[in-house]
Amino acid sequence: MDLQGLLEGFLTVMRPENLLYVVFGGFLGTIVGMLPGLGPATAIAVLIPITFGMDPISALILMATIYYGAMYGGSLSSILINTPGDGSAVAATFDGYQMAKQGRAGQAIAITAIGSLVGGAFAVFGFVLLAEPLAGFALQFGPAEYFLLMLFTLSAVVSLSMGNIIKGFISMGIGLIISTVGIDLQSGVDRFTFDNVLLSDGIDFLVVIIGIYAVGEILYNYLTINNPLEQKTKYGRVWISKQDWKDSKWAMFRASPIGFLIGILPGAGGSIASLMSYTTEKQLSKHPEKFGKGAIEGLAAPETANNAAAVGAFVPLLTMGIPGSGTTAVMLGALIMLGVKPGPLLFESDPNIVWSLINALFFGNIFLFLINIFMVGVFVKVLDIPARVLYPIILILAFIGAYTMNYVIIDFYILLIFGIVGLIMKVLDFPIAPLILAVIVGSEMEQNFRKSIVASKGSIDIFFSSPIAITLVVLIVLSLVYPIYMSYRQKKRLQSQ
Numbered sequence: 307m308d309l310q311g312l313l314e315g316f317l318t319v320m321r322p323e324n325l326l327y328v329v330f331g332g333f334l335g336t337i338v339g340m341l342p343g344l345g346p347a348t349a350i351a352v353l354i355p356i357t358f359g360m361d362p363i364s365a366l367i368l369m370a371t372i373y374y375g376a377m378y379g380g381s382l383s384s385i386l387i388n389t390p391g392d393g394s395a396v397a398a399t400f401d402g403y404q405m406a407k408q409g410r411a412g413q414a415i416a417i418t419a420i421g422s423l424v425g426g427a428f429a430v431f432g433f434v435l436l437a438e439p440l441a442g443f444a445l446q447f448g449p450a451e452y453f454l455l456m457l458f459t460l461s462a463v464v465s466l467s468m469g470n471i472i473k474g475f476i477s478m479g480i481g482l483i484i485s486t487v488g489i490d491l492q493s494g495v496d497r498f499t500f501d502n503v504l505l506s507d508g509i510d511f512l513v514v515i516i517g518i519y520a521v522g523e524i525l526y527n528y529l530t531i532n533n534p535l536e537q538k539t540k541y542g543r544v545w546i547s548k549q550d551w552k553d554s555k556w557a558m559f560r561a562s563p564i565g566f567l568i569g570i571l572p573g574a575g576g577s578i579a580s581l582m583s584y585t586t587e588k589q590l591s592k593h594p595e596k597f598g599k600g601a602i603e604g605l606a607a608p609e610t611a612n613n614a615a616a617v618g619a620f621v622p623l624l625t626m627g628i629p630g631s632g633t634t635a636v637m638l639g640a641l642i643m644l645g646v647k648p649g650p651l652l653f654e655s656d657p658n659i660v661w662s663l664i665n666a667l668f669f670g671n672i673f674l675f676l677i678n679i680f681m682v683g684v685f686v687k688v689l690d691i692p693a694r695v696l697y698p699i700i701l702i703l704a705f706i707g708a709y710t711m712n713y714v715i716i717d718f719y720i721l722l723i724f725g726i727v728g729l730i731m732k733v734l735d736f737p738i739a740p741l742i743l744a745v746i747v748g749s750e751m752e753q754n755f756r757k758s759i760v761a762s763k764g765s766i767d768i769f770f771s772s773p774i775a776i777t778l779v780v781l782i783v784l785s786l787v788y789p790i791y792m793s794y795r796q797k798k799r800l801q802s803q
Contacts, residue, residue, distance in 0.1 A: 312434065315661025318363060319669060327368040328666055332674045335375020339395075340383045346376035346633045362644045363662045369640060370620070370663055371670040373633050377576065377616045378422055378674050381609050385414045387700055389520040394576025394615070396742055397584045397608035399519065404600035416546050417602055418609045419678035421558050425610035426671035428562035429569070429617030433664055447571060449757035450768045454778035455571065456751040459578045461782050462585040464740050465789040477731070478740035484509055485748025492756060504716045511745045513708045517721040518738055520704040522728020524697045545679075546602075554606035557587050565611030569618020577746050579615035580608035581739060589788055617667055624648050624660055 318324060335346060357365035380395030385402035398418070405414040447455070464474040487498045488508030499505040546554075561583040568579035587607040588597045597604045623634045625648075641648055646659060653660055708721045731738055762768035769775055 312661050312664070314658055315663075315665045318658060318662040319367065319665040324364055324367055324662075324666070325669070327364055328371050328670050329673060331368045331371030332375040332378075332670045333677065335372040335377075336379035336382075336674065336677065338372070339376030339379020339381075346373040357640060357644065360644075362641070362646050363659055365644055366637075366641065366646070366659060366663055367666040369637050370666055373637070374426070374613070374616055374667060374670050375674055376633075377613045378419070378678055380612075381418045381422075382415065385411060385418065385605075388523045389700060389704070390515060394580055394612040396515065396519075396577065396739065397580040397612075398605060400584065400598050400608075400739070401601050401604035404598065405602065405605065408600050410600065413546050413550055413602065414605055415678065417550065417554055417606050419675050420546070421554070421561070421606045421610035422613040422678075423671055423675040424558045425562045425565055425612075425614035426617060426667065429566040429614040430664060430668045430671065432563075432566045432614075433617055433621060433667075446772075446774060448772075449754040449761065451772065451774050451778065452571075453751055453754040453758055454769060454775055454782065456578075456747045456754070458778050458782045458785065459582055459747065460740065460744060460751075462785045463581050463743050464737075465585065465589070465785050470735070470737060471789065473736045474740050477736050477738065478744045481741035481744025482748045484514065484741075484745050485511075486752070488749075491749075491753060502716070504714050507712075508749065509720055509745075510712060510717065511742075513717050513720050514724050514745050515742055516704045516708050517724025518728035518731070518742070520700055521721060521725025522732060524701055525725055525729040526732050527697065550602050553601075554603045557583075557603040557607040558610040560586065560590075561607040561610035562614050565614030566618040568611070569615030570621045576612035576615040576619075577743065579618075580612040581743055583607040583611035585785075589792075594792070613671075620663065620667075624652055624663070 319328065339346065357368065360368075377394065380390060381398040381402065384390045384395045384398035385406050388399050388403040390396045390399060402414045402418070405411065460478055464471065464478055483498075485508070487505055489495070489499075489506050490497055496506060564583045564586065565576070565579040568582060569576070584597075584604060584607055587603055588594045591597065591601075591603070593601075619634045623638060638648065646652075646656070705718060705721065708717045709715075728738065730736075731741075758768050759766075770779065
């Protein structure tokens with residue numbers, strides 16, 4: 307660790323203009339993160355022209371804190387209106403929205419801020435100590451290992467559907483089918499595009515997320531429009547109790563390293579980190595039946611993990627020039643335009659950029675914690691908006707968010723289709739998480755599988771050819787067997803009573 311570089315980075319961030327960028331970027335990111343579809347990648351893409359002519363360090367600080375703030379903001383809409391700001395906030399809907407319906411929105415937002423602070427702080431220190439060694443570990447992942455990692459994530463999420471494993475697999479299958487729409491990257495053949503050129507690039511997973519969660523939730527709530535806010539009359543206290551801390555502290559400490567390590571893996575991102583940490587907590591819990599019904603640890607774990615993953619994603623970006631998420635891919639293009647070349651030599655050629663970024667993330671983390679705690683009363687006021695006013699506003703934001711993905715009208719139709727799909731799944735009690743994750747990772751998972759098969763000349767031995775691959779295969783089997791075993795034990799316990 308370069309202590310002198312870390313000190314110089316601290317002094318750089320403490321400049322008045324850079325502190326202003328930290329505050330502005332964090333606040334803007336929080337607001338943008340709350341809007342369905344307008345996630346950090348979109349915000350940074352829009353702001354790239356503004357960074358032209360800026361000092362590269364200041365530009366990177368601004369973009370990084372917007373990204374970081376959006377991780378906070380995305381959870382707010384998940385908790386208050388059951389509509390994730392982006393993919394990494396999906397897991398916050400499982401228990402966060404249920405807490406809000408129970409009048410515990412204040413505690414939900416407070417634990418989100420605390421978890422994000424814990425995860426972000428852990429990841430910043432992890433970045434300082436382990437950036438280069440962990441980047442070397444990530445380089446050991448080949449196509450087979452990435453395929454198995456994504457398969458493990460899917461199997462772990464399906465295992466969340468305890469009692470509905472079959473429905474979980476059906477949901478996952480639908481998501482994988484959706485991910486195949488578009489041009490096959492290896493053969494160049496159109497698949498499931500119905501001769502529509504606008505579908506050649508596939509279906510944007512954010513449009514799917516917005517359709518299923520925002521539009522689907524609105525359609526479902528319109529079935530009971532005359533009395534939709536019956537459970538939202540009380541906000542509850544805006545801070546957590548000692549029992550809340552006791553229930554969630556170990557979940558946060560476990561989720562921090564999970565999120566950071568997943569974030570380091572290029573392409574994994576906050577979606578996988580948050581869902582994997584949620585799965586881990588549910589499987590370790592003595593009362594897994596509480597999850598999905600307002601368990602505070604079910605919110606603390608994914609929110610801690612996705613902020614840790616946000617920091618972890620900078621490790622492959624800065625040390626190898628490989629984006630760790632969609633947002634850092636946008637940042638990579640911006641850095642290149644600013645004349646910065648991420649890679650192993652960056653620590654030697656321009657270390658001030660790296661250490662300034664680390665300090666900016668640390669201070670941004672503290673600032674975001676404060677605004678989320680002190681403005682929690684403002685955020686929960688969303689619950690006061692009458693349903694007849696709130697639902698049309700959400701619908702308008704959903705359509706704006708969907709359109710800004712690709713600026714094509716066909717996304718409106720896709721949004722409506724998946725809104726109906728979301729309504730049907732909710733009515734029939736199908737789990738949504740397996741579908742969403744399959745849509746997010748499906749294309750990359752397929753490509754890594756096909757690359758592995760080509761490299762091994764058709765042999766599946768490649769999936770057992772390294773210690774990492776074997777470990778992942780074992781974890782996949784355990785993730786599927788464990789819920790079956792727990793279900794069997796629960797039945798035996800009930801029979802004995």
